[in-house]
Amino acid sequence: TAIIQIENLSKQYGSGTKALSDVSLDIQEGEIIALLGPNGAGKTTLISVICGLVVPTGGTVRVGGHDIRTDWRAARKLIGLVPQEIALEPFEKVMNCVRFTRGLYGEGPDDAYIEQVLRSLALWDKRDAATRELSGGMKRRVLIAKALAHRPKVLFLDEPTAGVDVALRREMWEVVDRLRREGVTIILTTHYLEEAEEMADRIGVINHGRLLLVRPTSELMGEFGRKT
Ligand code: ADP
Ligand code: ADP
Secondary structure, eight states: OOSEEEEEEEEEOTTSOEEEEEEEEEEOTTOEEEEEOOTTSSHHHHHHHHTTSSOOSEEEEEETTEETTTSHHHHHHTEEEEOSSOOOOTTSBHHHHHHHHHHHTTOOOOHHHHHHHHHHTTOGGGTTSBGGGSOHHHHHHHHHHHHHTTOOSEEEESSTTTTOOHHHHHHHHHHHHHHHHTTOEEEEEESOHHHHHHHOSEEEEEETTEEEEEEEHHHHHHHTTOOO
Protein backbone atom coordinates (compact mmCIF):
# COMPACT_ATOMS: atom_id res chain seq x y z
CA THR A 1 0.00 0.00 0.00
CA ALA A 2 0.97 3.62 -0.49
CA ILE A 3 3.23 5.23 2.11
CA ILE A 4 1.23 8.47 1.74
CA GLN A 5 -2.50 8.48 1.11
CA ILE A 6 -4.14 11.84 0.46
CA GLU A 7 -7.92 11.92 0.07
CA ASN A 8 -10.10 14.85 -0.94
CA LEU A 9 -7.85 17.33 0.80
CA SER A 10 -8.87 20.97 0.95
CA LYS A 11 -7.56 24.02 2.77
CA GLN A 12 -9.13 27.42 3.05
CA TYR A 13 -7.11 29.93 5.06
CA GLY A 14 -8.81 32.27 7.50
CA SER A 15 -8.21 35.04 4.99
CA GLY A 16 -10.61 33.23 2.61
CA THR A 17 -7.92 32.00 0.21
CA LYS A 18 -8.71 28.50 -1.05
CA ALA A 19 -5.20 27.11 -1.21
CA LEU A 20 -6.20 23.46 -1.83
CA SER A 21 -9.33 22.03 -3.43
CA ASP A 22 -10.17 18.33 -3.33
CA VAL A 23 -6.64 16.96 -3.76
CA SER A 24 -6.28 13.16 -3.81
CA LEU A 25 -2.99 11.37 -4.36
CA ASP A 26 -1.24 8.13 -3.38
CA ILE A 27 2.54 8.11 -3.11
CA GLN A 28 4.37 4.79 -3.18
CA GLU A 29 7.39 3.92 -1.08
CA GLY A 30 10.65 4.65 -2.90
CA GLU A 31 9.20 6.95 -5.52
CA ILE A 32 10.23 10.51 -6.25
CA ILE A 33 7.37 12.82 -7.04
CA ALA A 34 7.57 16.47 -8.05
CA LEU A 35 4.72 18.86 -7.37
CA LEU A 36 5.03 21.32 -10.21
CA GLY A 37 3.23 24.65 -10.32
CA PRO A 38 3.64 28.42 -10.35
CA ASN A 39 4.00 30.59 -7.25
CA GLY A 40 0.81 30.61 -5.23
CA ALA A 41 -0.41 27.29 -6.69
CA GLY A 42 -0.71 25.65 -3.26
CA LYS A 43 2.46 23.52 -3.22
CA THR A 44 3.77 24.66 0.15
CA THR A 45 0.30 24.40 1.66
CA LEU A 46 0.01 20.80 0.43
CA ILE A 47 3.38 19.85 1.90
CA SER A 48 2.55 21.64 5.16
CA VAL A 49 -0.75 19.77 5.49
CA ILE A 50 0.88 16.39 4.78
CA CYS A 51 3.52 17.14 7.41
CA GLY A 52 0.87 18.13 9.94
CA LEU A 53 1.95 21.77 10.16
CA VAL A 54 -1.25 23.18 8.67
CA VAL A 55 -4.68 21.81 9.59
CA PRO A 56 -6.79 21.01 6.52
CA THR A 57 -10.36 22.25 6.13
CA GLY A 58 -11.40 18.87 4.74
CA GLY A 59 -10.08 15.48 3.71
CA THR A 60 -7.54 13.10 5.21
CA VAL A 61 -3.84 12.37 5.04
CA ARG A 62 -2.30 9.09 6.11
CA VAL A 63 1.43 8.57 6.43
CA GLY A 64 2.44 4.95 6.86
CA GLY A 65 -1.21 4.29 7.73
CA HIS A 66 -1.24 6.90 10.51
CA ASP A 67 -3.82 9.67 10.23
CA ILE A 68 -1.91 12.94 10.41
CA ARG A 69 -4.61 14.56 12.56
CA THR A 70 -5.33 11.82 15.08
CA ASP A 71 -1.96 10.06 15.10
CA TRP A 72 0.40 12.94 14.45
CA ARG A 73 3.27 11.69 16.59
CA ALA A 74 3.57 8.38 14.78
CA ALA A 75 3.16 10.02 11.36
CA ARG A 76 5.71 12.73 12.10
CA LYS A 77 8.45 10.17 12.85
CA LEU A 78 8.19 8.91 9.28
CA ILE A 79 8.62 12.39 7.80
CA GLY A 80 11.62 14.63 7.22
CA LEU A 81 11.03 18.18 5.98
CA VAL A 82 13.55 20.46 4.33
CA PRO A 83 12.02 23.92 4.50
CA GLN A 84 12.53 26.60 1.89
CA GLU A 85 14.43 29.02 4.07
CA ILE A 86 17.91 28.25 5.33
CA ALA A 87 17.71 28.49 9.11
CA LEU A 88 20.81 27.15 10.85
CA GLU A 89 22.56 27.97 14.09
CA PRO A 90 25.58 29.91 12.75
CA PHE A 91 28.04 28.88 15.47
CA GLU A 92 26.93 25.27 15.78
CA LYS A 93 29.05 22.52 14.27
CA VAL A 94 27.54 20.45 11.47
CA MET A 95 27.69 17.15 13.39
CA ASN A 96 26.05 18.72 16.45
CA CYS A 97 23.24 20.23 14.37
CA VAL A 98 22.29 16.79 13.11
CA ARG A 99 22.70 15.17 16.54
CA PHE A 100 20.44 17.81 18.06
CA THR A 101 17.68 17.23 15.52
CA ARG A 102 17.65 13.51 16.36
CA GLY A 103 17.02 14.46 19.95
CA LEU A 104 14.01 16.56 18.96
CA TYR A 105 12.38 13.41 17.62
CA GLY A 106 13.10 11.56 20.83
CA GLU A 107 15.69 9.37 19.11
CA GLY A 108 18.80 8.37 21.01
CA PRO A 109 22.27 9.12 19.64
CA ASP A 110 23.45 7.09 16.67
CA ASP A 111 26.70 8.60 15.44
CA ALA A 112 27.28 5.73 13.02
CA TYR A 113 24.04 6.58 11.24
CA ILE A 114 24.81 10.32 11.29
CA GLU A 115 28.21 9.57 9.77
CA GLN A 116 26.51 7.63 7.01
CA VAL A 117 24.13 10.56 6.32
CA LEU A 118 26.93 13.13 6.33
CA ARG A 119 29.04 10.97 4.02
CA SER A 120 26.21 10.49 1.55
CA LEU A 121 25.77 14.28 1.46
CA ALA A 122 29.54 14.86 1.09
CA LEU A 123 29.59 16.70 4.43
CA TRP A 124 31.69 14.33 6.51
CA ASP A 125 34.85 16.41 6.06
CA LYS A 126 32.88 19.42 7.34
CA ARG A 127 31.46 17.74 10.43
CA ASP A 128 33.41 19.98 12.81
CA ALA A 129 32.89 23.19 10.83
CA ALA A 130 30.49 25.83 12.16
CA THR A 131 27.55 26.24 9.77
CA ARG A 132 28.37 29.93 9.15
CA GLU A 133 31.64 28.82 7.51
CA LEU A 134 29.82 26.78 4.86
CA SER A 135 28.91 27.67 1.30
CA GLY A 136 25.25 28.01 0.31
CA GLY A 137 25.21 24.54 -1.23
CA MET A 138 26.70 22.98 1.88
CA LYS A 139 24.14 24.76 4.06
CA ARG A 140 21.36 23.28 1.97
CA ARG A 141 22.91 19.85 2.39
CA VAL A 142 23.08 20.35 6.17
CA LEU A 143 19.33 21.06 6.12
CA ILE A 144 18.83 17.75 4.31
CA ALA A 145 21.06 15.96 6.84
CA LYS A 146 18.96 17.43 9.66
CA ALA A 147 15.76 16.30 7.94
CA LEU A 148 17.21 12.76 7.63
CA ALA A 149 18.52 12.65 11.23
CA HIS A 150 15.70 10.51 12.65
CA ARG A 151 15.67 8.08 9.70
CA PRO A 152 12.39 9.18 8.11
CA LYS A 153 10.87 7.10 5.33
CA VAL A 154 9.71 10.16 3.43
CA LEU A 155 11.66 13.32 2.68
CA PHE A 156 9.98 16.58 1.66
CA LEU A 157 11.99 19.19 -0.21
CA ASP A 158 10.21 22.52 -0.55
CA GLU A 159 11.63 24.37 -3.57
CA PRO A 160 15.09 22.84 -3.07
CA THR A 161 16.70 25.02 -5.73
CA ALA A 162 14.77 28.28 -5.33
CA GLY A 163 17.15 31.19 -5.83
CA VAL A 164 20.28 29.12 -6.44
CA ASP A 165 22.61 29.23 -9.43
CA VAL A 166 22.89 26.56 -12.10
CA ALA A 167 25.88 24.81 -10.53
CA LEU A 168 24.11 24.50 -7.20
CA ARG A 169 20.96 23.30 -8.88
CA ARG A 170 22.91 20.46 -10.51
CA GLU A 171 24.49 19.64 -7.16
CA MET A 172 21.03 19.35 -5.61
CA TRP A 173 19.89 17.05 -8.43
CA GLU A 174 22.85 14.79 -7.70
CA VAL A 175 22.01 14.73 -4.00
CA VAL A 176 18.45 13.67 -4.79
CA ASP A 177 19.75 11.01 -7.14
CA ARG A 178 21.96 9.58 -4.38
CA LEU A 179 19.03 9.53 -1.93
CA ARG A 180 16.90 7.81 -4.55
CA ARG A 181 19.43 4.99 -4.76
CA GLU A 182 19.20 4.64 -0.98
CA GLY A 183 15.48 4.10 -1.34
CA VAL A 184 14.23 7.29 0.32
CA THR A 185 10.76 8.39 -0.83
CA ILE A 186 10.99 12.02 -1.91
CA ILE A 187 8.34 14.66 -2.47
CA LEU A 188 9.62 17.92 -3.82
CA THR A 189 8.04 21.13 -5.03
CA THR A 190 9.32 23.19 -7.90
CA HIS A 191 8.21 25.70 -10.48
CA TYR A 192 10.78 24.51 -13.00
CA LEU A 193 9.53 21.89 -15.47
CA GLU A 194 13.14 21.00 -16.24
CA GLU A 195 13.81 20.27 -12.59
CA ALA A 196 10.74 18.08 -12.20
CA GLU A 197 11.75 16.20 -15.33
CA GLU A 198 15.33 15.75 -14.13
CA MET A 199 14.57 14.50 -10.63
CA ALA A 200 11.14 12.91 -10.47
CA ASP A 201 9.63 9.55 -11.43
CA ARG A 202 6.19 11.18 -11.41
CA ILE A 203 5.04 14.75 -11.82
CA GLY A 204 1.89 16.25 -10.32
CA VAL A 205 0.83 19.53 -11.88
CA ILE A 206 -0.86 21.84 -9.40
CA ASN A 207 -2.47 25.22 -9.98
CA HIS A 208 -5.03 27.29 -8.10
CA GLY A 209 -5.07 24.63 -5.39
CA ARG A 210 -6.07 21.84 -7.73
CA LEU A 211 -4.02 18.80 -8.68
CA LEU A 212 -4.64 18.98 -12.41
CA LEU A 213 -2.88 15.77 -13.41
CA VAL A 214 -0.35 13.23 -12.16
CA ARG A 215 1.71 11.29 -14.68
CA PRO A 216 4.95 9.35 -14.94
CA THR A 217 7.61 11.82 -16.02
CA SER A 218 8.37 10.03 -19.29
CA GLU A 219 4.70 10.04 -20.26
CA LEU A 220 4.24 13.70 -19.44
CA MET A 221 7.35 14.76 -21.34
CA GLY A 222 6.09 12.73 -24.30
CA GLU A 223 2.90 14.80 -24.23
CA PHE A 224 4.96 17.96 -24.37
CA GLY A 225 6.68 16.55 -27.44
CA ARG A 226 10.06 16.32 -25.78
CA LYS A 227 12.62 13.55 -25.59
CA THR A 228 13.40 12.28 -22.10
P1 ADP B 1 -5.53 30.40 9.34
O1 ADP B 1 -6.37 29.61 8.37
O2 ADP B 1 -4.41 29.59 9.88
O3 ADP B 1 -6.32 31.14 10.36
P2 ADP B 1 -4.83 33.07 8.35
O4 ADP B 1 -5.37 33.49 7.03
O5 ADP B 1 -5.50 33.62 9.58
O6 ADP B 1 -4.78 31.48 8.38
O7 ADP B 1 -3.30 33.47 8.35
C1 ADP B 1 -2.36 32.87 9.19
C2 ADP B 1 -1.09 33.67 9.14
O8 ADP B 1 -0.56 33.69 7.79
C3 ADP B 1 -1.30 35.11 9.53
O9 ADP B 1 -0.25 35.51 10.39
C4 ADP B 1 -1.26 35.87 8.23
O10 ADP B 1 -0.69 37.15 8.40
C5 ADP B 1 -0.35 35.02 7.38
N1 ADP B 1 -0.73 35.17 5.93
C6 ADP B 1 -1.88 35.69 5.48
N2 ADP B 1 -1.91 35.69 4.14
C7 ADP B 1 -0.75 35.12 3.74
C8 ADP B 1 -0.20 34.81 2.47
N3 ADP B 1 -0.81 35.09 1.31
N4 ADP B 1 1.00 34.18 2.43
C9 ADP B 1 1.63 33.89 3.56
N5 ADP B 1 1.16 34.18 4.80
C10 ADP B 1 -0.01 34.79 4.90
P1 ADP C 1 3.06 27.78 -3.51
O1 ADP C 1 3.87 27.03 -2.52
O2 ADP C 1 2.65 26.95 -4.68
O3 ADP C 1 3.69 29.07 -3.93
P2 ADP C 1 1.29 28.37 -1.28
O4 ADP C 1 0.80 27.09 -0.74
O5 ADP C 1 2.39 29.06 -0.57
O6 ADP C 1 1.67 28.17 -2.82
O7 ADP C 1 0.07 29.39 -1.40
C1 ADP C 1 -1.19 29.02 -1.94
C2 ADP C 1 -2.17 30.18 -1.75
O8 ADP C 1 -2.46 30.31 -0.35
C3 ADP C 1 -1.63 31.54 -2.18
O9 ADP C 1 -2.72 32.28 -2.66
C4 ADP C 1 -1.08 32.12 -0.88
O10 ADP C 1 -1.09 33.52 -0.93
C5 ADP C 1 -2.06 31.59 0.13
N1 ADP C 1 -1.45 31.39 1.48
C6 ADP C 1 -0.34 30.68 1.75
N2 ADP C 1 -0.09 30.65 3.08
C7 ADP C 1 -1.11 31.36 3.64
C8 ADP C 1 -1.45 31.71 4.99
N3 ADP C 1 -0.69 31.30 6.01
N4 ADP C 1 -2.54 32.44 5.19
C9 ADP C 1 -3.30 32.85 4.17
N5 ADP C 1 -3.05 32.56 2.88
C10 ADP C 1 -1.97 31.82 2.62
